[in-house]
Amino acid sequence: MEKSFDMNKGKLIVFEGLDGSGKGTQIKLLADEMKKEGRTVYLTAEPTSSSTGGMIRDVLGGFVKRDAYELSALFLADRIFHNVNPKNGIKQFLEQGIDVLCDRYYYSSLAYQGIDADLDWVMELNLGCRKIIRPDLCIFLDVDIDSCDERIEKNRLEREIYENKSTQEKIRKRFFEVFEKLGKEENIKIIDAARDICEVSADIIKIYHDLKEQ
Ligand code: TYD
Secondary structure, three states, X not given: OXXXXXXXXXXXXXXXXXXXXXXXXXXXXXXXXXXXXOOOEEEEEOOOOOHHHHHHHHHHOXXXXXXXXXXXXXXXXXXXXXXXXXXXXXXXXXXXXXXXXXXXXXXHHHHHHHHOOOHHHHHHHHHOOOXXXXXXXXXXXXXXXXXXXXXXXXXXXXXXOOOOHXXXXXXXXXXXXXXHHHHHHOOEXXXXXXXXXXXXHHHHHHHHHHHHHO
């Protein structure tokens, strides 16, 4: 596994959570703190803006229908591109000592595609792929379904295919099953994100400082 706590190498920190859990806001706040400390930070997200990412967005928007297995494979291809592409791939940033903060990663594939496709197969695809770097830290922003739904309602003109309460409920359950299955293999921190933005951010910054000490 490509995992390193060497501060000369960049760290890969992933944010996960349901739609509307506030990942975007918290990623920016952590990035500001890291920059204040003199780190160089690269912010990124999945699906990416690659052509595969475009195919994925057509599915998420409900314009094209694809089987869950097909969608898992598209996310996998997009994630490999996200890791290895020489222009703005995660791997080369980490090698240059640049920290990468990523909005969603393979945990989302396990939780979202894992509700319709076979979870063990989706896990094998992602965790068995040598090109997909294992994060140093995964921060899961836990917010109850109703609050997420309110945020989606406020901020979106159109809902994507997963953005309805009953599906979100299944996905939330899946996330916890996935974290249980991954166990100590991964550094996953679950944060109660239904609190004040600053309180949540302070917890995340503390976790980041703890990671630096390791
Ligand atoms: P998007 O609207 O880009 O952003 P947000 O994370 O703010 O909701 O939504 C991405 C959607 O893609 C989201 O519903 C989760 C889904 N997704 C998967 O189903 N599998 C994956 O592997 C990833 C990375 C995302």
